[in-house]
Amino acid sequence: MGRKKYEESANYLFEQKFGKPFEEFITVQNATETLSNGTKGNYRKDLPEFFLWLGENPDQVITNRKMHRKADDETTDYYERKVKAFKKYLEDKNQTGRCIAGKIGRVQGFFKNNSSRYKLDLGSMKYSKERKTPKYSPDNTMMRQLYSFADSARDRLILALGCQNGLTPIDIAKIKWFNIPAEPFKYYEACRSKTGIVRHGVTTPEIVQEFAAYKKVRGEPVFRSIHDYDPLFKGREGFLDSAGISQVISTLIKKAGYDNVTGFIPKSLRDSFEDALVDAELPGKVKEAMAGRVSGIDHQYGGQRQLEARLEECMQKAYKFLMLTEVVNTNGKSAQKISDLDNALIESQKKISAQDTIIESLTDRLAKTEDMVSWLSQHAISNCKKELLQRKDELEVLQRQLSEGTAEAPENTAKYVEVLQSDVADMEQFIKRMSTLN
Numbered sequence: 001m002g003r004k005k006y007e008e009s010a011n012y013l014f015e016q017k018f019g020k021p022f023e024e025f026i027t028v029q030n031a032t033e034t035l036s037n038g039t040k041g042n043y044r045k046d047l048p049e050f051f052l053w054l055g056e057n058p059d060q061v062i063t064n065r066k067m068h069r070k071a072d073d074e075t076t077d078y079y080e081r082k083v084k085a086f087k088k089y090l091e092d093k094n095q096t097g098r099c100i101a102g103k104i105g106r107v108q109g110f111f112k113n114n115s116s117r118y119k120l121d122l123g124s125m126k127y128s129k130e131r132k133t134p135k136y137s138p139d140n141t142m143m144r145q146l147y148s149f150a151d152s153a154r155d156r157l158i159l160a161l162g163c164q165n166g167l168t169p170i171d172i173a174k175i176k177w178f179n180i181p182a183e184p185f186k187y188y189e190a191c192r193s194k195t196g197i198v199r200h201g202v203t204t205p206e207i208v209q210e211f212a213a214y215k216k217v218r219g220e221p222v223f224r225s226i227h228d229y230d231p232l233f234k235g236r237e238g239f240l241d242s243a244g245i246s247q248v249i250s251t252l253i254k255k256a257g258y259d260n261v262t263g264f265i266p267k268s269l270r271d272s273f274e275d276a277l278v279d280a281e282l283p284g285k286v287k288e289a290m291a292g293r294v295s296g297i298d299h300q301y302g303g304q305r306q307l308e309a310r311l312e313e314c315m316q317k318a319y320k321f322l323m324l325t326e327v328v329n330t331n332g333k334s335a336q337k338i339s340d341l342d343n344a345l346i347e348s349q350k351k352i353s354a355q356d357t358i359i360e361s362l363t364d365r366l367a368k369t370e371d372m373v374s375w376l377s378q379h380a381i382s383n384c385k386k387e388l389l390q391r392k393d394e395l396e397v398l399q400r401q402l403s404e405g406t407a408e409a410p411e412n413t414a415k416y417v418e419v420l421q422s423d424v425a426d427m428e429q430f431i432k433r434m435s436t437l438n
Contacts, residue, residue, distance in 0.1 A: 017052060022047065160206045165202075182212070
C-alpha cells in the first residue's frame with residue numbers, strides 16, 4: 001500500500017486518534033487470538049472504521065459494555081442501538097448489504113469473543129441482498145485462454161482446482177500435500193475455510209497431471225505427521241495465502257484481457273464449477289456435497305465406500321461439462337488420453353503384425369502355386385509334343401498312301417487326313433501358348 005493511500009485508511013486514522021495501532025489493544029487481542037489469519041485480517045480491516053465512527057477505542061468499549069450490563073437502566077442496550085445506527089451510516093454510504101452484514105458480524109464477534117456476556121442482542125437485522133458487482137461464470141473458451149497464459153504447473157494447478165473442484169482462493173491456500181490423490185476420478189476430503197464443512201472432492205485428469213508436474217518442480221515436503229504437512233502452494237516469499245492465490249488468478253485474468261469483464265474475479269472459478277454440476281443434472285445432495293455445502297449425504301448411500309464410489313461416478317458424468325477439459329485434447333496433458341492412445345497403438349501394431357503374417361502365408365502359397373503351374377505346364381507341353389509327333393507320323397503315312405494310290409478306302413482316308421491336320425495345328429498352337437506362359 002502506498003504512503004498516501006495508507007494515510008487515508010481507517011487504520012492510519014485510528015492510530016492517529018487513539019495513539020497506537022489497532023492490534024495492540026488488549027481487547028482486540030482477546031477477540032482475535034483464536035481466529036484464523038484470514039479472519040484476523042478482516043477484523044483489522046473493518047473494525048477501525050466502527051471505533052472511529054463511535055469515538056471510543058476498543059478497551060473503552062468493553063469497559064463501558066461491562067458497566068452497562070450491570071446497570072438496570074436505559075444504558076443496558078446502548079451498544080445495540082449504536083450498532084444499528086452504524087448500520088444506517090453504512091447504508092447511507094451506499095455499501096451493499098453483504099458488505100454491511102460482514103462488518104456488523106465482526107463488530108458482534110468483537111463483543112462476543114471478549115466475553116459471551118457482552119454479546120449484542122441485535123435481533124433479526126435485515127440486509128439488502130443486492131450485489132455491488134453481479135456474479136459471473138466464465139465459459140470454457142475464457143478458462144482455456146487463462147490456462148494458456150499460465151506459465152507454471154503451480155498456476156495451472158490453481159486454475160484446475162478452482163474451476164474443476166470449485167475451490168475458492170482461501171480453500172486452495174489451505175490444501176495440503178496429502179489432500180490430492182495421485183489418480184484421476186479419486187475421492188478426497190478437505191474442509192471449507194469459510195464454514196468448516198467437509199467438502200467432498202474428486203480429482204480430474206487435469207488436476208492429477210498438473211499436480212504431478214508441480215511436485216517435480218516443488219519437491220516432496222518434509223513429512224512430520226499426517227496432520228502436519230506444509231501447505232501445497234508456495235511462492236518466492238513463502239507459502240501462498242488467500243491473497244496470494246487470488247493474485248495469481250487475477251494476474252492471469254488480466255493477461256488474458258478479461259480484467260474489464262464485470263464480475264470476473266478469482267471466486268468466479270467456483271461459480272463455473274457449480275454451473276457444470278447443474279448442467280450434468282446430478283442429484284441435489286451430490287451437487288451440494290461436491291460444492292462444500294450442508295448436504296446430509298454422509299448416510300445417503302450407506303457406508304463411506306459406497307459414498308466415495310457414488311461421488312466418483314458422478315464426477316465422471318459431470319467431467320465433460322467442466323471447464324478446461326478440452327485443454328487435454330489440445331495440449332496432450334492427460335495421462336488418461338495418452339494411455340488410451342498407447343493402447344490403440346498396441347492394438348494397431350497387433351493387427352499389422354497379423355496382416356503381415358497373412359501376407360507372408362499368401363506369398364508362400366502363391367509361390368508354391370506358381371511352381372505347381374510351371375510343373376504342370378511343362379508336363380503338359382512334353383506330353384503334347386509326344387502326341388504331336390505321333391499324329392505327324394501317322395499323317396505322313398496316310399498322305400503317302402493317298403499319293404501312291406495304295407490306300408484301302410481313299411475317301412475315308414482323305415477325310416481322316418483332314419482331321420489329323422486340324423489336330424496337329426491345334427496342338428502346335430497349344431504348345432506355343434504354354435511356352436509363352438513359362
